[in-house]
Amino acid sequence: MREVLKIFKIGGGIIDDAAQLNQFLAALAQVPGRKVLVHGGGKGASQMLQDLGIAPQMVQGRRITDAATLDVVTMFYAGKTNKQVVAGLQARGVNALGLSGADGNVIRATKRPVREIDYGFVGDLDEHSINADLLQQLLDAGLMPVFCAITHDGQGQLLNTNADTIASSLARALASFYEVELHFCFEKDGVLADINDETSIIPQITPGQYQELKTSGVIAAGMVPKLDNAFAALDAGVERVVIENALKINEPVKTILCRS
Amino acid sequence: MREVLKIFKIGGGIIDDAAQLNQFLAALAQVPGRKVLVHGGGKGASQMLQDLGIAPQMVQGRRITDAATLDVVTMFYAGKTNKQVVAGLQARGVNALGLSGADGNVIRATKRPVREIDYGFVGDLDEHSINADLLQQLLDAGLMPVFCAITHDGQGQLLNTNADTIASSLARALASFYEVELHFCFEKDGVLADINDETSIIPQITPGQYQELKTSGVIAAGMVPKLDNAFAALDAGVERVVIENALKINEPVKTILCRS
Numbered sequence: 001m002r003e004v005l006k007i008f009k010i011g012g013g014i015i016d017d018a019a020q021l022n023q024f025l026a027a028l029a030q031v032p033g034r035k036v037l038v039h040g041g042g043k044g045a046s047q048m049l050q051d052l053g054i055a056p057q058m059v060q061g062r063r064i065t066d067a068a069t070l071d072v073v074t075m076f077y078a079g080k081t082n083k084q085v086v087a088g089l090q091a092r093g094v095n096a097l098g099l100s101g102a103d104g105n106v107i108r109a110t111k112r113p114v115r116e117i118d119y120g121f122v123g124d125l126d127e128h129s130i131n132a133d134l135l136q137q138l139l140d141a142g143l144m145p146v147f148c149a150i151t152h153d154g155q156g157q158l159l160n161t162n163a164d165t166i167a168s169s170l171a172r173a174l175a176s177f178y179e180v181e182l183h184f185c186f187e188k189d190g191v192l193a194d195i196n197d198e199t200s201i202i203p204q205i206t207p208g209q210y211q212e213l214k215t216s217g218v219i220a221a222g223m224v225p226k227l228d229n230a231f232a233a234l235d236a237g238v239e240r241v242v243i244e245n246a247l248k249i250n251e252p253v254k255t256i257l258c259r260s
Numbered sequence: 261m262r263e264v265l266k267i268f269k270i271g272g273g274i275i276d277d278a279a280q281l282n283q284f285l286a287a288l289a290q291v292p293g294r295k296v297l298v299h300g301g302g303k304g305a306s307q308m309l310q311d312l313g314i315a316p317q318m319v320q321g322r323r324i325t326d327a328a329t330l331d332v333v334t335m336f337y338a339g340k341t342n343k344q345v346v347a348g349l350q351a352r353g354v355n356a357l358g359l360s361g362a363d364g365n366v367i368r369a370t371k372r373p374v375r376e377i378d379y380g381f382v383g384d385l386d387e388h389s390i391n392a393d394l395l396q397q398l399l400d401a402g403l404m405p406v407f408c409a410i411t412h413d414g415q416g417q418l419l420n421t422n423a424d425t426i427a428s429s430l431a432r433a434l435a436s437f438y439e440v441e442l443h444f445c446f447e448k449d450g451v452l453a454d455i456n457d458e459t460s461i462i463p464q465i466t467p468g469q470y471q472e473l474k475t476s477g478v479i480a481a482g483m484v485p486k487l488d489n490a491f492a493a494l495d496a497g498v499e500r501v502v503i504e505n506a507l508k509i510n511e512p513v514k515t516i517l518c519r520s
Contacts, residue, residue, distance in 0.1 A: 048312075075335035076335060078338065078339040079335035079342075082338075082339075083334055086363055087362040090365050091414065098362070100343050100346070100358070102346045102347040102350055103343075104357045105350050105355055134401065134403075143364055152346075155351050156348050
């Protein structure tokens with residue numbers, strides 16, 4: 001039987017709140033077994049861009065990562081946030097190791113091709129992006145990889161990459177070696193059956209039920225891309241996807257997406 | 261016979277000059293065998309502190325690392341510089357892995373005690389600071405550790421730490437497992453016999469010769485702490501210390517400090 005590997009993804013909201021981040025890290029330290037963390041950005045980088053007088057570059061309503069922006073987000077995500085999270089986990093007895101995709105060539109991305117919009121220094125991942133061999137060696141050495149949302153192209157260029165995409169790609173690539181649980185942690189307790197009732201958590205959703213929930217309009221528009229992505233990960237071999245509150249990862253309330 | 265491990269330390273000057281940094285990284289990629297890089301800061305962090313309106317904190321002429329300064333140097337050293345160096349080495353076929361001391365608990369420091377001056381968030385190292393076991397595992401996995409000058413105290417606090425000290429401490433701790441060569445790379449070709457003659461490189465210095473050179477005043481005041489530190493590393497088991505030009509690491513001109 002394969003070992004369980006839990007991959008947690010946290011977003012910017014919790015990164016911005018030191019007390020909540022500490023609460024999450026304390027809970028994460030209690031999770032037994034092999035685990036990986038992927039963290040998003042937070043508002044700190046945007047604030048720093050503003051403080052440095054670097055105007056946000058927008059094209060057709062989409063944010064562009066120009067060279068100055070890439071510099072700041074790399075500093076913020078790979079420097080400040082990643083090292084604070086790693087030091088916070090070390091303080092709680094977890095042997096965390098911070099990684100960008102460039103470190104150990106662990107995630108190699110491709111700069112997004114210019115079509116209607118030139119997104120700038122943004123990296124897309126494919127099925128060959130993840131260096132699963134090295135990740136296994138790091139996990140075997142008792143380390144917990146902690147990823148920021150910066151990758152590289154193998155030619156010396158760093159690239160800004162979506163943290164959800166990194167988490168899903170890691171889960172898919174490692175599903176050949178582990179029984180992978182992919183945990184998307186956010187500010188709600190799970191997927192709601194009634195958007196106006198925070199307690200209406202749907203405990204479990206199968207692919208068939210998901211189609212019904214989409215058809216009946218129960219699942220709100222904003223959740224659809226996240227859940228489509230989650231079910232795609234299940235199709236690709238991930239054992240289960242968990243949608244849960246970042247502050248309640250060790251509590252039973254959550255939504256579990258499973259293959260059947 | 262033990263394997264050779266070469267530890268290179270580069271300073272801020274070369275970090276600030278993209279063309280020189282690329283030249284160094286290309287030369288470093290040509291160095292065979294196991295190797296480690298430690299990089300200092302550079303002026304970028306000072307410039308960013310200025311751009312953000314964070315005034316340098318000075319006490320009795322010494323720079324203090326307050327919380328705001330620590331944030332910026334962590335971003336700059338562990339984020340921007342470290343990831344650029346790692347991506348640059350990856351582009352040249354070197355499987356570099358960027359590390360702060362918090363990552364894998366690889367360097368645990370102690371916040372400098374407040375005596376006459378409170379230096380703020382500055383970390384000092386001792387003989388137990390280096391996690392040599394993990395470094396051996398990383399080197400065995402074919403990785404080249406790349407250290408920035410940020411460590412942690414194991415209690416969640418990041419600390420600014422002198423890059424020369426990190427390089428020396430790594431060299432001493434790894435000398436039990438490897439035949440360690442410690443390379444201090446700077447802007448001159450080596451130790452000069454005549455400070456006004458850049459070609460007057462002393463090719464080799466033994467401890468006895470060093471005492472004579474100090475007594476006779478040939479070695480200038482500024483070099484003494486660096487060389488004292490280097491000879492202390494030799495006393496502690498490091499095989500040799502090399503003082504050389506960062507842009508000429510694969511050329512024969514250099515000063516080699518050896519135990520006898």
